[in-house]
Amino acid sequence: MHMRNVFGGIEGGGTKFVLLLGTGPDDVVDETHVPTTTPEETLGRVVEFFSRPHEGVRLAAVGVASFGPIDPDPSSPTYGYITTTPKPHWPHTDVAGRLRATLGVPVGWDTDTNGAALGERRWGAGGDADPLYYITVGTGIGGGGYVHGQLLHGLMHPEMGHLLLPIVEGDTFAGICPYHGRCLEGMASGPALRARLGRPAQEVGPDDPVWDLAARYLAAGMLSITEILSPQRIIVGGGVAGAPGLLDKVRRHMTRLNNGYIAALDRAGVIEGYIVPPGLGGRAGVMGALELARLAYEGDAYHGDTETRR
Amino acid sequence: MHMRNVFGGIEGGGTKFVLLLGTGPDDVVDETHVPTTTPEETLGRVVEFFSRPHEGVRLAAVGVASFGPIDPDPSSPTYGYITTTPKPHWPHTDVAGRLRATLGVPVGWDTDTNGAALGERRWGAGGDADPLYYITVGTGIGGGGYVHGQLLHGLMHPEMGHLLLPIVEGDTFAGICPYHGRCLEGMASGPALRARLGRPAQEVGPDDPVWDLAARYLAAGMLSITEILSPQRIIVGGGVAGAPGLLDKVRRHMTRLNNGYIAALDRAGVIEGYIVPPGLGGRAGVMGALELARLAYEGDAYHGDTETRR
Numbered sequence: 040m041h042m043r044n045v046f047g048g049i050e051g052g053g054t055k056f057v058l059l060l061g062t063g064p065d066d067v068v069d070e071t072h073v074p075t076t077t078p079e080e081t082l083g084r085v086v087e088f089f090s091r092p093h094e095g096v097r098l099a100a101v102g103v104a105s106f107g108p109i110d111p112d113p114s115s116p117t118y119g120y121i122t123t124t125p126k127p128h129w130p131h132t133d134v135a136g137r138l139r140a141t142l143g144v145p146v147g148w149d150t151d152t153n154g155a156a157l158g159e160r161r162w163g164a165g166g167d168a169d170p171l172y173y174i175t176v177g178t179g180i181g182g183g184g185y186v187h188g189q190l191l192h193g194l195m196h197p198e199m200g201h202l203l204l205p206i207v208e209g210d211t212f213a214g215i216c217p218y219h220g221r222c223l224e225g226m227a228s229g230p231a232l233r234a235r236l237g238r239p240a241q242e243v244g245p246d247d248p249v250w251d252l253a254a255r256y257l258a259a260g261m262l263s264i265t266e267i268l269s270p271q272r273i274i275v276g277g278g279v280a281g282a283p284g285l286l287d288k289v290r291r292h293m294t295r296l297n298n299g300y301i302a303a304l305d306r307a308g309v310i311e312g313y314i315v316p317p318g319l320g321g322r323a324g325v326m327g328a329l330e331l332a333r334l335a336y337e338g339d340a341y342h343g344d345t346e347t348r349r
Numbered sequence: 350m351h352m353r354n355v356f357g358g359i360e361g362g363g364t365k366f367v368l369l370l371g372t373g374p375d376d377v378v379d380e381t382h383v384p385t386t387t388p389e390e391t392l393g394r395v396v397e398f399f400s401r402p403h404e405g406v407r408l409a410a411v412g413v414a415s416f417g418p419i420d421p422d423p424s425s426p427t428y429g430y431i432t433t434t435p436k437p438h439w440p441h442t443d444v445a446g447r448l449r450a451t452l453g454v455p456v457g458w459d460t461d462t463n464g465a466a467l468g469e470r471r472w473g474a475g476g477d478a479d480p481l482y483y484i485t486v487g488t489g490i491g492g493g494g495y496v497h498g499q500l501l502h503g504l505m506h507p508e509m510g511h512l513l514l515p516i517v518e519g520d521t522f523a524g525i526c527p528y529h530g531r532c533l534e535g536m537a538s539g540p541a542l543r544a545r546l547g548r549p550a551q552e553v554g555p556d557d558p559v560w561d562l563a564a565r566y567l568a569a570g571m572l573s574i575t576e577i578l579s580p581q582r583i584i585v586g587g588g589v590a591g592a593p594g595l596l597d598k599v600r601r602h603m604t605r606l607n608n609g610y611i612a613a614l615d616r617a618g619v620i621e622g623y624i625v626p627p628g629l630g631g632r633a634g635v636m637g638a639l640e641l642a643r644l645a646y647e648g649d650a651y652h653g654d655t656e657t658r659r
Binding site: 108122123168169170182184186187188189191192193194195196197198199200201202203204205206218219221259262263264265266267268269270271296298299300301302303304313 | 418432433478479480492494496497498499501502503504505506507508509510511512513514515516528529531569572573574575576577578579580581606608609610611612613614623
């Protein structure tokens, strides 16, 4: 019987690992998720899922879009590791190496947000934007970038959740980031909004002033991205970003903060297509992981760090 | 007689255009500079310089690394233009098109700071860093980037001088940026320091508190670049950046602001090689312009926007 090649996408998050077998959004053979407990248990269940036989298909490679920080440098001895995460059990865990050893297939490896950028570029709201930036605003705030056909790495990988930004006049909130206090994540992530309100932000209406404040910090962060990297589009995903009306508030604050300096942002209709929600919704990361798998399978791209051939 | 090919490098600045004929730092056939007055006069003198016969060499292409904002998009009808600059006589000036028409050679075209990034990558302090970021701190503050073998463009080009950053506690200076008041350029450029002091910053000693304040804003900006783009190195040029001891102060503030979050910055010796002065000194821009010329000559690279073959 003919067996066709499919890929395994793994989005590794702090609470769950999302697993998907297929080749893209229109060809999903199987999917599930498993809780993030210990590396032994969670990666054991990942291996179990992808080892299960599925009729007519063969697993050709897997890709991992992981919470971090990670080591994305193929020349490093700890390539494929989750590194200094505060998450118990997970610091210094060799994820990509274990999966390759147990599954016996090539493994693509990158951050969850770089993965989401790649997924959105391939199948989502990225279109042909290059540079493209992806931001997630939820439990944490993080970013990933796709520039000149490749995902963004260097000294490490993007960590834009920790941007230091002007404090809004009269905002006395001390911030919740253990490293920086009042950085972007410390002021505008889901837990930051909950700490401001004393209850989850989902429980307050869209007219609560907390949303305007969050939008103002997020807008300052996105303007920084535009000033430093000049992406053609910024995709904003994550649970907080999906709150009704939030992206519109972000667009208005970004326009106001820019004050006409970057003239291209002020052209009619530009900002609406510049700050956009993900086309793949919550699936951007796992779809990006599938694409990382495909790139790893194509060989010169073990780490997903090569030009995307479309 | 055999004529060898050489290139013309043009660094277009707000006060002067630096012109250089040659192929690199070790092969300069001729050089001069002309004042920036009107486009007619200044570009006329540029054409005159490069049209002058030089024994044994033939001008194969020119490259322009220009003050901005510019239009770097080859598909745009205003590609090759300086666009909305506040500089009298220069808004909406077709620089690249005029030079190509009058000199009859291919013209490479990019910003002064992208040009400097390219020059430093090819011959200066860039080494094999990719991504590489270049910042100039002088009359203004600007940045350029070299990522995955190409210079950085997108919505426009980097404009990191206008980053919005936390105001240092107790700093009541109103800033001098006409667009944003207290952005990075408004707080830490040469004219900003002069406005703070009531005299040029060069006239105060290296222990004056103004340098520590400038270093703190610059460090916050460089940390933002690291968080968003994760370059492997940031080169810092320009007149203000060359003040004695300033880069050391920037390194200390950046380490303190990061507070251990990006662990790679804290490894012994990393920050000293991460924030560095230009290897080409004040010649980074014009040497980058030479490289833009060479890329334009190589044909698939009319706009300098292609992989640098070394």
